[in-house]
């Protein structure tokens with residue numbers, strides 16, 4: 292290997308969790324991030340207990356997370372007639388040793404950014420630096436090809452290159468030049484946040500509707516002490532005919548309520564008014580539900596994929612961001628075992644690429660929302676007594692299967708040893724990094 296730092300392409304949740312992990316275990320690294328300025332973008336995202344455990348081990352505390360989100364207490368699916376299909380406690384209430392957090396994605400991202408700058412120094416997170424590709428060096432190490440916001444270009448040598456550059460990853464595009472384009476299965480999501488009174492447990496994730504048309508909502512802030520209102524994250528979703536592909540330019544755009552609210556005109560119950568939730572939103576974003584077909588490896592010698600660059604997945608299981616954090620920690624673990632070497636990357640690839648690629652495909656099949664498909668198939672979506680449609684044991688087995696596949700089965704997680712034991716450091720030989 293070489294004398295150079297590890298280069299991290301992309302300073303999103305995955306890239307920053309990787310930087311914090313490498314810093315913790317004593318591996319020098321730099322983050323090259325395309326945007327010129329970090330801004331708190333996005334709406335709600337869930338951090339599952341398997342990721343919160345890793346955040347705690349990174350020294351990110353419950354107090355830190357309470358500033359950007361709220362511990363989730365319940366996960367529930369509700370039919371169109373307002374009847375419960377399934378409900379279960381989440382986080383500590385479910386028996387995990389760690390909470391699940393529903394956070395504002397942008398504020399959580401800024402928290403990671405601020406911690407990274409504080410710990411690694413401002414020069415380690417280089418904004419306005421887009422990685423356009425890489426060149427592997429014959430004697431080990433890699434050169435990242437970088438375009439800067441001022442129009443200049445440079446080449447930066449690294450021991451390893453970790454591609455954390457999201458669903459449109461340039462690193463992945465070079466690693467897998469024949470990969471098919473982004474995959475859209477027909478679902479379109481409109482996402483926003485609206486201040487409102489939290490319902491049910493006060494911190495419940497609720498999915499309401501059918502598998503072809505639904506609304507998901509959950510609070511992502513503690514209630515304001517004066518008003519009792521929380522920031523409610525919501526996603527309104529409709530599945531359309533996708534036979535002609537996605538027609539609009541780009542995958543994300545800001546829209547107004549009038550563009551789509553008609554799909555949810557009559558969605559009013561005494562405990563929920565969806566048209567009001569939508570019309571009172573601060574801003575609304577449209578994006579189709581997209582992912583990528585899995586690839587057979589995430590490694591090309593000294594180059595590795597992590598987070599969405601490796602496994603962009605439908606958000607049905609609320610686990611894309613969590614998995615990016617777990618990826619970073621597993622990478623830290625394999626670096627401790629194998630040093631800053633390609634063998635460490637191979638061990639990570641062997642451990643994660645197969646199972647997480649399966650999870651991508653599982654989420655395509657509706658993930659935990661698969662229960663809504665079952666209700667649709669068996670009774671057309673409306674019912675009086677859910678036990679007559681899907682017995683409670685079958686519902687529980689379905690959910691247990693999903694959680695095991697996604698790596699957050701309670702007992703397994705609770706008894707799993709720390710991914711990176713406290714105080715572990717990578718042995719750096721003078722000639723290796």
Ligand SMILES: Cc1cc2nc3c(=O)[nH]c(=O)nc-3n(C[C@H](O)[C@H](O)[C@H](O)COP(=O)(O)OP(=O)(O)OC[C@H]3O[C@@H](n4cnc5c(N)ncnc54)[C@H](O)[C@@H]3O)c2cc1C
Nearest residue numbers: 301303304305325332333334421422456457598599611612
């Ligand atoms: C702006 C934005 C808003 C989002 N909003 C939501 C949301 O509301 N809800 C939700 O569930 N998920 C959202 N996501 C997705 C979610 O954050 C990710 O699925 C998850 O956190 C995985 O993170 P990641 O770091 O792998 O990828 P990402 O979060 O996509 O981060 C990738 C990072 O790499 C940077 N980058 C891209 N290309 C290059 C390049 N060539 N060189 C250098 N840097 C590059 C990007 O600017 C970005 O900072 C959003 C992602 C983004 C980027």
